[in-house]
Amino acid sequence: TAGNETYIKNLIEALAAIDAENEYVLFFTRPEVAKSWRGRFRNFHVCLVRPHARYVRILFSLPWTVWRTGVDLLHVQYVAPPICPRPIVATIHDLSFEHLPQMYTPRERWLFKLAIGYTARRAARILTVSEYSARDILATYRVPPERVVVTPEGVSALFVPVRDPACLQAVRHRYGIAREYILSVGSLQPRKNLVRLIRAYINLRRRDDDLDHQLVIVGKKGWLYQDIFRAARQSPFAQDIIFTGYVPEEDLPALYSGATVFVYPSLFEGFGLPVLEAMACGVPVITSYSSSLPEVVGEAAILVNPYDERAIEAALQRAVWDAELRRELSERGLRRAQQFSWKRTAELTLRAYEEVVRSLAKSERTASPRAMSVSR
Incomplete structure (x- = not known):
């Protein structure tokens, strides 16, 4: 949706502004969008994942690409591949399909319950954008509280009063x-x-x-x-x-x-x-x-x-x-x-990434992060 696109766009730009150390791989499905991001930030790399068809991509091509690129973790919104070779960080904005089921088809409700529920229980960290959503996720999926991190959204510097x-x-x-x-x-x-x-x-x-x-x-x-x-x-x-x-x-x-x-x-x-x-x-x-x-x-x-x-x-x-x-x-x-900024969103998100990678490094007896991936 437009809100999800706004979130990931601003998050990527804010991460680029605060983190010059880690390497990021941005996964895209549309060549024209991938082209618009290529070369924008020194430590951000672009990778095309095909096909665009959602279920084929989530089930097969995305896990393969994650393995091939060698990233340390995969950040998705809502739904992660059921089989993924690396730890998952998932942003779940809300559970509207649980509270307003009449606004979704029976098939959509079933798919969301299955896929998002599985992702929530599997994720190393769940990021969400409000305390309300955090409470909702904890009550719905019964995941350990330490795995749910609130990263409030921000407002772009573009949004200021126009007086002219x-x-x-x-x-x-x-x-x-x-x-x-x-x-x-x-x-x-x-x-x-x-x-x-x-x-x-x-x-x-x-x-x-x-x-x-x-x-x-x-x-x-x-x-x-x-x-x-x-x-x-x-x-x-x-x-x-x-x-x-x-x-x-x-x-x-x-x-x-x-x-x-x-x-x-x-x-x-x-x-x-x-x-x-x-x-x-x-x-x-x-x-x-x-x-x-x-x-x-x-x-x-x-x-x-x-x-x-x-x-x-x-x-x-x-x-x-x-x-x-x-x-x-x-x-x-x-x-x-003034209390909200994408910089703060990025700082909290980066902290979650680093916690997951440190935990991975400890379990694998390996060194610091190679790369982190954000899927769009």
Whole structure:
């Protein structure tokens, strides 16, 4: 998913900034992506793993490539090969398939339970991005607590408040935004709770004749997104509900900064990176009081019940009309966002790598690490 790609991209760049000693091998399945990373960092090497087909790659070609390259450990997200010649470090962001099974097909649920459960029990270290997810993993898989390491996500230096009126106007024009707007960012899928957000927005427009903000929804299609488009299309305010599709990262700071309020009523998150990006850009945030999200925002956001459309509507109305509240949330959000960095994520991740390699060296009576691999 886009969130997983953002995580691994920022982690690799942050590791390159803090670690010039160890050697890394980056595994890619697409030649054009591999080419974009080749030669970027002196101690990072690129290796193409074929075929792209997931199950063939995980079962056969990835283990073979791990053995052939001679790395000391393999870092994956969620799913590791069932047979792997080296120790596994696995990042498991969340267990949404356990808590929201209705949002996955029976086949997907079965595969996730089997593959992720096996990976969690096999991994030398499990990295996860929040204390909430760590507790969830421990309760679900009964793994030893010392094997689970919390490595919170960070926010890129790109995400800062944009004040330049020309820049803000250019982004508005690019995405067809004509007036003040309420913003939401995330892939179009049921877990993001966009149907309830759209209904809350519609009800607010119906009840409040003075409010004419547009609702801007940023994100590419995920899965089961038809109900989201249907809810917007059948609304009397359909012309004011804008779906931008995928937005390049360089446009996001201006989109965040230009919004009156950012709303993220997700039903379940392992972390919730868009709320951190929004806070870093100084926009007031409304988000859910469920899963990891209160842990990320602290006291810097309005928290709502994501299943209660009326609560979402009331929070939107309050944020839109209370300028003092928006100012206070903006200041709190900026301070809160400063507590997160990809450098810290990389430091904690590197520490986990080194612990695994030291344990391996001790058991094999060998020397220090040769290389570590990050699979994309």
